[in-house]
Amino acid sequence: MVLAVPADSDRTARAAAVTAEFRRLGKSGSYRLGQLRAQGVGAAERPVPFQPRFIRPNHRWPASVWVLALLSGSVLIAGAAAAGWWVAPFAIGVLAGVANWIGVWSVRVAVPAVIVMAAVGWGEPLVWAELHGQHYGALARVIAAILGLPVSAVIGLGLTVLVAVAQSVAGYWLASAVNPRRTDALATYSMITKDPA
Amino acid sequence: MTLSDTEGRPTRVRRALLIANVVAALAVSAGLLALLGAGAGSVPALGPLLVPGHGAWSWQFLLIPIGPHGLLP
Numbered sequence: 466m467v468l469a470v471p472a473d474s475d476r477t478a479r480a481a482a483v484t485a486e487f488r489r490l491g492k493s494g495s496y497r498l499g500q501l502r503a504q505g506v507g508a509a510e511r512p513v514p515f516q517p518r519f520i521r522p523n524h525r526w527p528a529s530v531w532v533l534a535l536l537s538g539s540v541l542i543a544g545a546a547a548a549g550w551w552v553a554p555f556a557i558g559v560l561a562g563v564a565n566w567i568g569v570w571s572v573r574v575a576v577p578a579v580i581v582m583a584a585v586g587w588g589e590p591l592v593w594a595e596l597h598g599q600h601y602g603a604l605a606r607v608i609a610a611i612l613g614l615p616v617s618a619v620i621g622l623g624l625t626v627l628v629a630v631a632q633s634v635a636g637y638w639l640a641s642a643v644n645p646r647r648t649d650a651l652a653t654y655s656m657i658t659k660d661p662a
Numbered sequence: 663m664t665l666s667d668t669e670g671r672p673t674r675v676r677r678a679l680l681i682a683n684v685v686a687a688l689a690v691s692a693g694l695l696a697l698l699g700a701g702a703g704s705v706p707a708l709g710p711l712l713v714p715g716h717g718a719w720s721w722q723f724l725l726i727p728i729g730p731h732g733l734l735p
Contacts, residue, residue, distance in 0.1 A: 543714075551713040555695065590714045601719070608718045612706070625712040625719070628698060632709075635691045642687040645680050 524568045531568060535561075535582045542586025542629065551628075554583045558633035562640025569646060576634065583633035584626045591622060 524531065538557045545553030558579055565575045595601040605621030614620050696702075698709035711717040 546714045546716075549710075549713060549716045551698070551709040551716075552695065555691070587714055591719065604719065604721070608712070611718065624708075625714065628708050628712050631694060632698070635687070635694050639687040639691045642680075642683040645683070 524570060526568070531570070531578075534564065535578055538582045539585040539589065542583060542633075543590050546587055546590060552632065554586060554629040554632035555636040557586070558583065558636025559640045560636075561633070562637040563644065565637075565641065566644040566646070576637065579633050579637045580630050583629040587629035588622065588626045591625065 538561060542553050542557050561575070561579050561582070568575075570578075591601050591605075601622075602618040605618040605625075606616050607621070609618075609621040609624070610616045612624070614624070695709075697705065699707055701707040712719065717723060
């Protein structure tokens with residue numbers, strides 16, 4: 466303990482100072498924290514809580530490769546639709562689920578990506594045809610009317626996209642269920658590496 | 663509820679959840695494909711009907727005569 470007593474003071478004064486120091490011990494306001502900073506003692510850093518993640522940060526390949534794979538999936542779905550294969554979104558969804566067993570993207574990333582892939586795969590040919598003067602907007606209204614829905618091009622187009630999205634999500638779910646992730650192993654990996662990402 | 667033991671092997675609860683997930687995914691997928699492929703009741707087979715470039719998305723669809731029991735062929 467360092468006492469605020471000069472070394473060259475006489476014996477009586479030093480004893481009185483020591484007594485005063487002991488009387489201050491345990492009393493509120495005796496030692497203000499501001500004095501510690503003035504003496505060069507910095508405040509202790511607050512510990513950062515460790516948050517274990519159950520997703521492996523390594524997705525095997527760069528994100529650009531996965532984006533390219535999603536675009537390829539959309540092209541495959543669109544090409545299969547041109548050939549009349551309406552189950553193609555389901556098959557591509559299954560492939561996406563198998564691929565994500567390798568990539569280990571989280572569900573919050575993978576499912577929206579699969580949804581966008583399927584929506585683009587079936588929506589893009591229709592929008593492209595509309596932009597090139599095929600009047601698919603009018604046909605979408607006819608489809609909505611035939612199905613007994615409110616006459617709207619958005620509803621006709623949305624129902625078509627919904628059919629593709631439902632298939633792809635079901636296929637992704639099936640593949641993910643058959644090939645479950647080893648979450649325990651991934652958690653162990655994350656805890657060992659202490660990767661906060 | 664623990665899903666794995668100390669050696670990382672899935673417990674019985676986790677195995678049951680995995681099997682239930684597979685069964686549910688199979689049932690939903692089969693039901694969805696059957697519904698889209700064959701229809702059910704008043705719901706038409708939306709799969710071949712709505713595939714872009716074919717079915718209802720072909721202009722020839724408008725030339726199909728309307729039947730007495732509904733608008734769909």
